Amino acid sequence: MQKFLNAVTMSAAALVLLSGNALAGSNTQPAEMARFDGDVVVRVQPRGDADLRLMEQLSDDPWTCGTSASGAMDYRISRQQLATLTLHGVPFSVLIEDVQALLDADLAERNQPFENRAYFDNYADYTGVSNYVNTLVATYPGFVTRISLGNSVENREIFAMRVTSPVPPIGGVRKPVVVLNSLQHAREWITVTSNLFMTTELLSKYNIDAAAKAILDEYELVIIPISNPDGYNHTWTNNRLWRKNRRVTGTNTRGIDLNRNWSVGWGLSSGSSGSLSSDTYRGPSPLSEPETQALSNYMLGVPKVVAHIDIHSYSQLILRVWGHKYEDPNGLASINRIGNAMRNSILAATGANYTFGGSEILYLASGTAPDWVFGTLGAFSVTAELRDTGTNGFVLPTSFIIPTGNDVLAMVKTMIQKLCRADFTKDNIVDDSDFVAFAASYETLTTNTGDLTGDGITDDSDFVVFANAYSQLVCP
Numbered sequence: 065m066q067k068f069l070n071a072v073t074m075s076a077a078a079l080v081l082l083s084g085n086a087l088a089g090s091n092t093q094p095a096e097m098a099r100f101d102g103d104v105v106v107r108v109q110p111r112g113d114a115d116l117r118l119m120e121q122l123s124d125d126p127w128t129c130g131t132s133a134s135g136a137m138d139y140r141i142s143r144q145q146l147a148t149l150t151l152h153g154v155p156f157s158v159l160i161e162d163v164q165a166l167l168d169a170d171l172a173e174r175n176q177p178f179e180n181r182a183y184f185d186n187y188a189d190y191t192g193v194s195n196y197v198n199t200l201v202a203t204y205p206g207f208v209t210r211i212s213l214g215n216s217v218e219n220r221e222i223f224a225m226r227v228t229s230p231v232p233p234i235g236g237v238r239k240p241v242v243v244l245n246s247l248q249h250a251r252e253w254i255t256v257t258s259n260l261f262m263t264t265e266l267l268s269k270y271n272i273d274a275a276a277k278a279i280l281d282e283y284e285l286v287i288i289p290i291s292n293p294d295g296y297n298h299t300w301t302n303n304r305l306w307r308k309n310r311r312v313t314g315t316n317t318r319g320i321d322l323n324r325n326w327s328v329g330w331g332l333s334s335g336s337s338g339s340l341s342s343d344t345y346r347g348p349s350p351l352s353e354p355e356t357q358a359l360s361n362y363m364l365g366v367p368k369v370v371a372h373i374d375i376h377s378y379s380q381l382i383l384r385v386w387g388h389k390y391e392d393p394n395g396l397a398s399i400n401r402i403g404n405a406m407r408n409s410i411l412a413a414t415g416a417n418y419t420f421g422g423s424e425i426l427y428l429a430s431g432t433a434p435d436w437v438f439g440t441l442g443a444f445s446v447t448a449e450l451r452d453t454g455t456n457g458f459v460l461p462t463s464f465i466i467p468t469g470n471d472v473l474a475m476v477k478t479m480i481q482k483l484c485r486a487d488f489t490k491d492n493i494v495d496d497s498d499f500v501a502f503a504a505s506y507e508t509l510t511t512n513t514g515d516l517t518g519d520g521i522t523d524d525s526d527f528v529v530f531a532n533a534y535s536q537l538v539c540p
């Protein structure tokens with residue numbers, strides 16, 4: 065374990081020598097930054113609907129953005145509101161004693177001089193992340209391509225990376241694609257560094273880690289570090305705790321929750337809000353926002369997306385579909401096999417305890433990215449909620465960057481290793497029923513259901529892949 069962490073630190077240090085500290089952003093706090101003096105974050109155990117309604121009235125900043133299925137709900141409230149809570153006898157515990165003190169301490173820590181700091185020792189702003197992407201392109205030529213998926217409401221570029229080895233795809237023109245996007249929610253900073261850390265690790269270990277090599281030889285990863293550029297910028301300049309995008313929706317209202325704006329399961333009041341001021345405002349229509357359009361159009365244009373993770377924080381969860389209903393998705397056995405393996409691999413790699421499950425372990429959320437990916441593209445898709453479990457919430461100290469990055473590295477590696485694409489019937493074995501399904505799509509050729517190489521057509525190269533999987537019978 066210690067040895068593994070040392071290896072990680074060393075490769076990060078090597079990158080610094082190559083390229084300078086591109087992740088370093090400007091951490092100076094602007095004068096107009098929103099302040100939260102005296103505010104606390106509480107974990108409430110509502111005794112019923114009355115308590116929930118009281119909390120809705122009291123707090124304009126729920127940190128648990130839905131009606132929690134397990135009961136516990138986190139809110140940021142003022143000291144005065146805390147008194148009201150006590151007066152009503154609502155059961156609660158204090159997670160964060162003083163939000164502003166936490167933000168101040170966090171900023172002071174991030175403003176420490178950079179000498180002797182390694183690459184992933186700090187968060188980076190929008191420009192810092194963009195520069196870092198350019199650094200990866202320059203450091204790993206032939207492996208990393210920078211692409212643009214579109215622009216945000218305020219016209220910032222939604223940049224992304226295509227990451228794969230120069231080893232050519234089997235049979236076709238493009239390898240199957242795995243999409244990993246972070247930061248639909250602006251305040252969830254740890255998701256950006258974790259996504260970049262995972263990418264860097266796979267690239268830097270390509271020659272020494274057979275698993276990293278196999279992943280980059282067989283798949284193309286599409287990494288979108290900042291899915292919500294305007295919101296992210298806002299958390300650096302005006303309000304560290306902003307969640308939504310920055311669409312102007314009224315005189316005093318801003319923002320649409322991008323993770324309520326996707327078109328599968330959109331518009332349900334169980335799991336999203338029609339109110340402009342809500343933190344889970346779904347927007348006027350499905351995919352109304354340029355940010356969700358950019359991501360969804362890109363994925364529709366790719367021959368074959370085979371897996372996807374929408375990376376969020378916090379709570380240490382891996383959430384399978386569906387987000388918008390409790391109904392079992394098709395292929396639940398296969399989804400559970402992959403999801404449980406992801407969860408176990410994180411525990412083995414970093415010791416962090418993640419829970420895997422459906423919406424019953426969090427709350428219903430409608431119009432989310434994974435529901436769209438699974439419902440529209442049929443690909444394996446989960447929401448990852450990274451660290452921590454509530455001690456720091458969204459304001460995670462920089463000491464969490466590498467450990468949480470390693471959580472994401474483990475989950476991504478395991479997800480890809482566990483894909484069992486010849487298991488058409490999703491029962492975790494490759495058998496005659498799968499052969500029948502494959503043969504049917506092979507015959508029609510036009511559908512890409514039998515497309516195991518990921519190039520958009522079903523042809524002889526897919527037959528080779530299927531025959532190989534068929535001879536193994538059991539999914540990994």
Ligand code: 0X9
Pocket residue numbers: 127128129130249252323376377378383384385386387388422423426427428429432447449
């Ligand atoms: O509410 C969300 O969008 C996600 N949680 S967060 O705290 N990062 O905002 C969870 C979305 C997925 N939810 C379910 N699958 N139930």
Ligand code: ZN
Pocket residue numbers: 248249252376377
């Ligand atoms: Zn989120």
